[in-house]
Amino acid sequence: MVRKSLVAGNWKMNGTRQSSAELVSLIREAAPFRCDTVVFPPAIYIEHVSGLLNSTSVLIGAQNVNSNDHGAHTGEISPTMIKELGCSYCLVGHSERRMVYGESSKNIAAKFGALITHQITPILCIGETIEQRKAGQTEQVVEDQLSAILEAFVPGDLSLAVIAYEPIWAIGTGETASPSVAGEVHGFIREMIRERDYDLAEGMRILYGGSVNPDNAAALMAETDIDGALVGGASLKASDFIEICNVTGRN
Ligand code: PEP
Numbered sequence: 001m002v003r004k005s006l007v008a009g010n011w012k013m014n015g016t017r018q019s020s021a022e023l024v025s026l027i028r029e030a031a032p033f034r035c036d037t038v039v040f041p042p043a044i045y046i047e048h049v050s051g052l053l054n055s056t057s058v059l060i061g062a063q064n065v066n067s068n069d070h071g072a073h074t075g076e077i078s079p080t081m082i083k084e085l086g087c088s089y090c091l092v093g094h095s096e097r098r099m100v101y102g103e104s105s106k107n108i109a110a111k112f113g114a115l116i117t118h119q120i121t122p123i124l125c126i127g128e129t130i131e132q133r134k135a136g137q138t139e140q141v142v143e144d145q146l147s148a149i150l151e152a153f154v155p156g157d158l159s160l161a162v163i164a165y166e167p168i169w170a171i172g173t174g175e176t177a178s179p180s181v182a183g184e185v186h187g188f189i190r191e192m193i194r195e196r197d198y199d200l201a202e203g204m205r206i207l208y209g210g211s212v213n214p215d216n217a218a219a220l221m222a223e224t225d226i227d228g229a230l231v232g233g234a235s236l237k238a239s240d241f242i243e244i245c246n247v248t249g250r251n
Contacts (some may be wrong), residue, residue, distance in 0.1 A: 001201065001202040003202075003204075003205050003227045004035070004036055004037055004205075005034075005035040005036070005221065005227050005228040005248045005249065006036040006037075006038070006162060006205050006207060006227065006228035007033070007035050007036070007037050007038075007228050007229050007231065007241075007244055007248050008037075008039075008040065008061065008089070008091075008100060008162075008228070008229070008230045008231065009015070009036045009037075009038070009039045009040060009041055009231050009235025009236075009241050009246045010040045010063060010091065010094075010121060010132070010209075010230060010231065010232050010235060011023075011039065011041050011063075011078070011235060011236060012040060012042075012063070012096075012232060013042055014042070014236055015041070015042070015045070015162065015236065017045060017048060020041055020045045020048065020049055021048065021049070021052060022238075023236065023238050024039065024049050024052050024053060024058075025052065026238035026239075027058055027241060027242060028052065028053060028056050029037065030060075030238075030242040030245070030246075031056050031057050031058050031245075031250070032056070032057040033057070033245040033246060033248075034248075034249035035228060035245055035246055035248040035249060036057075036228075037057065037058045037059065038058070038060065038061045038088070038089045039053075039058060039059075039061070039235065040060075040061045040062060040063045040089070040091060040234070041060070042063070042079060043062060043063065043064070043077055043082075046062060046085045046087065047085045047086075050085055050086035051218065052085075052237055053086075055182060058071070059089060060085075060086050060087055060088070060089075061087050061088065061089030061090055061091065061121075061123070061190075062077070062082040062085075062087045062089075062090045062091070062093050062120075063090075063094070064077070064090070064091065065078070065079050065082055065090050065111055065114065065115065065120075066078055066079075066111070066114075067079075067110035067111045067113065067114040068114070069114070070226065075174075075232070079114045079115055079117070079118040079120060079207045080118065082120065082138055083118050083119075083120055086144065087118065087120060088120060088121060089121045089122075089162075090111075090115050090120050090121070090122055090123070091122075091123050091125060091164075092108055092111045092112050092115065092122045092124055092125070093108040093112075093124050093125045093126060093145065093162070094125045094166075095125060095127060095166060095168045095170075095171060099168075105144075105145065105148040106126075107151060108148070108222040109148055109149060109152045109220070110150070112124060112149055112153070112161070112177050113153070113157075114151075116157045116160055118161070119163065121160055121162060122160070122162070122164045123161075123163075123164050123207070123230065124146075124149055124161055124162070124164065125164045125166050125209065125230070126141075126142050126146055126162050126163065126164070126165060126166070126189075127141075127142065127145075127165055127166040127167045127168050127171075127209075127210075128141040128142065128167055128168060128169075129141075129168045130168070130169035132250050133167065133169065137184060137233060138167075139185075139188055142165070142185060142188065142189060142192075143192060146163070146189060146192055146193075146196040147164075147192070149161075150174075150193065150196050155196065155197040155200045155225075158193075158196075158197075158204075159200055159201055159204075161204070162204070162205045162206075162207060162229040163189060163193075163204060163205070163206045163207070164184055164207040164208070164209045165182065165185050165189060165208055165209070166208075166209035166210050167182075167185075167209070167210050168232060169210075170209075170211050170212070170234065171209065172208025172211070172232060172233060173210075173211060174211050175210075175211060176210055176212065176213075176216050176220070176245075177208070177210055179213060179219045179220050179222065179223050179226075180223075182208045182210075182220060182223065182226060183223035183224070183225055183226060186206050186208065186223065186225035186226050187224075187225045188217070189206055189225075189236075190204070190206060190225050193239065205227040205228060206225060206227050207226070207227060207228045207229055207230045208220050208224065208226050208228075208229055208230070208231030209229065209231070209232070211232075211233070211245070212229040212230075212231045212234060212244060213233075213234045213240060214234070214239075214240050214243035214244055214247070217229060217243070217244045217246040217247045217248060220231065221247060221248050228248055229244060229248060231244055247248045
C-alpha cells in the first residue's frame with residue numbers, strides 16, 4: 001500500500017501574530033506540495049493562521065488538547081474548541097509534554113480517545129532518551145508507549161492516527177538519527193502494529209522527528225518505513241520548511 005507522506009511543522013511556543021502571518025504566507029505561496037502538510041501554531045494564533053490558510057491545501061493542527069469537552073479546567077482547551085478553529089490534527093504525547101509537564105500514558109490515552117471521538121487526527125509521539133538508547137532499551141520504551149495506545153483502541157479508531165517516532169536525544173539538538181537507525185525503529189513500530197492488525201499497519205503513517213532539516217530530509221524520507229517528518233526548529237524558517245516539504249514527495 002502506498003501511504004501519502006506528511007510533513008508536520010510544530011512551531012512550539014515561538015513567534016508573534018505578525019511573524020506567524022509572514023511564515024504562513026510564504027508556505028501558502030509555495031503550496032501545494034506532493035506531501036500532505038500541516039502546521040501547528042501556538043494555540044493563541046490558530047484562528048488567525050487558520051484564516052490565512054483558508055482554501056489552501058495546508059492544514060492546521062493544535063499542539064495540545066484537554067481530554068474533557070468542557071468544565072473546570074482552567075487554562076485548558078477542549079477538542080471541540082480546536083475543531084471549531086479549523087484544526088484537523090493534534091499532537092499528543094510529545095516528549096516535552098511527557099517530561100516537562102508530566103503527562104502519563106493514561107493522560108495521553110485519554111487525549112488520544114477524545115481526539116478520535118471528535119474526528120481530529122492524533123499524531124502520537126513516542127521515543128527514547130539518550131540514556132535509554134545507550135542502555136539498549138529503545139525498543140522496550142517504544143513498545144511500552146505504543147502498546148498503551150494499541151491496546152486501548154480498536155483498529156477502526158486507530159486508523160485515523162499518525163505515529164511520530166521522535167528520539168528525544170535528537171529533538172532540538174541538531175543531532176539526527178541516521179536514516180538506517182531511524183528506519184530500523186520505524187520498521188519495529190510497523191511490525192508491532194502489524195501484530196495488532198495487518199491493514200492498520202500497512203496504512204499507518206509513521207513520521208520521523210528530531211532535527212530534520214533540508215540537508216537530511218531526503219535521505220530520511222528514502223527509508224521505506226518513514227512516511228514523513230515532524231519538524232520543530234526548521235518549521236519556523238519558511239525556506240527550510242518548504243524545502244523539506246518539497247523533498248517529501250511520496251504519494
Ligand atoms: C519536535 O519538537 O517535535 C522536533 C522534532 O523538534 P526539532 O525538529 O527542532 O528537533
